[in-house]
Amino acid sequence: MNVLITGGAGYIGSHCSRYFLEKGVDVTILDDLSEGHREAVKGGELVVGDCGDGALLDRLFSEKSYDAVVHFAAFTSVGESVAEPRKYFHNNVENMLTLLNAAVDHHIGYFVFSSSAAVFGEPVSLPIREDHVLDPINPYGETKMIGERMLADYERAYGLHSCSFRYFNAAGDSEDSSIGESHHPETHLIPLVIQAALGKRPPLTVFGTDYDTRDGSCIRDYVHVEDLASAHYLGLRYIMEHNVSEQFNLGSETGFTVLEIIRAFEKVTGIAVPHTLGARRAGDPAMLVAGNEKAKRLLGWEPAKSDLETILTDAYHWEMKRTY
Numbered sequence: 001m002n003v004l005i006t007g008g009a010g011y012i013g014s015h016c017s018r019y020f021l022e023k024g025v026d027v028t029i030l031d032d033l034s035e036g037h038r039e040a041v042k043g044g045e046l047v048v049g050d051c052g053d054g055a056l057l058d059r060l061f062s063e064k065s066y067d068a069v070v071h072f073a074a075f076t077s078v079g080e081s082v083a084e085p086r087k088y089f090h091n092n093v094e095n096m097l098t099l100l101n102a103a104v105d106h107h108i109g110y111f112v113f114s115s116s117a118a119v120f121g122e123p124v125s126l127p128i129r130e131d132h133v134l135d136p137i138n139p140y141g142e143t144k145m146i147g148e149r150m151l152a153d154y155e156r157a158y159g160l161h162s163c164s165f166r167y168f169n170a171a172g173d174s175e176d177s178s179i180g181e182s183h184h185p186e187t188h189l190i191p192l193v194i195q196a197a198l199g200k201r202p203p204l205t206v207f208g209t210d211y212d213t214r215d216g217s218c219i220r221d222y223v224h225v226e227d228l229a230s231a232h233y234l235g236l237r238y239i240m241e242h243n244v245s246e247q248f249n250l251g252s253e254t255g256f257t258v259l260e261i262i263r264a265f266e267k268v269t270g271i272a273v274p275h276t277l278g279a280r281r282a283g284d285p286a287m288l289v290a291g292n293e294k295a296k297r298l299l300g301w302e303p304a305k306s307d308l309e310t311i312l313t314d315a316y317h318w319e320m321k322r323t324y
């Protein structure tokens with residue numbers, strides 16, 4: 001099976017690419033390396049380029065017959081999307097449209113899409129199941145919702161079958177520490193906790209302790225990046241077998257507060273996490289927890305590594321050994 005993986009040098013894309021390679025898939029990675037890392041590519045062919053470059057896509061799709069596209073390439077920072085929506089609509093919507101058009105022009109039948117829990121906005125019921133209303137509260141979430149809607153229309157009109165995954169909080173790193181999370185600047189909680197503990201940055205600020213949660217800090221559902229990788233493989237197999245389109249929420253169905261993450265890291269490693277209690281960050285919902293029954297039932301997916309101890313241990317090892 002030949003698969004084109006856009007953004008395959010990024011955090012989630014690189015773990016997914018490696019998983020597909022291990023399963024014997026012939027992988028071509030298309031990544032402009034604006035956020036991705038050459039060192040994160042552990043096999044297959046790397047094409048350095050833009051997934052919105054129609055001429056490049058025409059060339060790639062003419063040179064080899066692809067069975068599917070797995071689309072990770074996107075900007076992913078909520079705060080930045082509020083400040084610079086044009087950047088997000090250009091990359092996440094316009095470039096995706098170019099990619100979709102190239103895929104249908106070249107008769108590629110299957111598309112796996114990296115969506116986000118951000119499509120739901122403020123939850124009205126928990127855990128958040130797939131049929132929860134889509135009501136994004138920032139441009140990033142809007143771009144992902146538009147991506148899902150384009151896919152629904154492209155299936156109706158052109159027969160392109162797709163699988164969209166709404167990730168909750170992707171976390172952890174490869175067990176062997178050869179690939180991992182590396183954002184510049186880093187804004188995600190778990191790497192910041194670890195870097196603060198190791199003295200690589202100033203004390204962590206806990207964003208808000210007056211939420212209506214068990215200790216006042218925000219609750220999130222952390223899902224191991226290697227579990228996300230297995231879901232993409234199972235999802236692609238599923239839509240190819242059944243010729244359907246589906247959406248899945250990917251999380252562990254368990255929520256932890258920010259303060260619980262800090263305490264869990266201290267327990268796992270014995271290293272104190274210097275932190276201060278600060279004000280809320282704009283746009284943070286109090287609680288996001290995924291319902292994952294659909295992915296378990298239809299795909300046979302198990303979030304096998306998404307317990308907090310495994311996530312924090314793998315993230316800690318990556319931080320100690322990271323090469324990029």
Ligand code: UFG
Nearest residue numbers: 076116117118187188189192205206207218220258281284
């Ligand atoms: N947090 C802190 N201090 C920090 C950083 C984060 O207290 O220095 C808190 C946040 O307020 C939040 C939790 O830690 O409560 C997790 O924050 P992250 O920034 O790690 O992740 P988010 O939940 O904000 O965002 C994630 C993904 C987004 C996606 C979003 C969906 O990173 O791409 O979930 O809601 F859009």
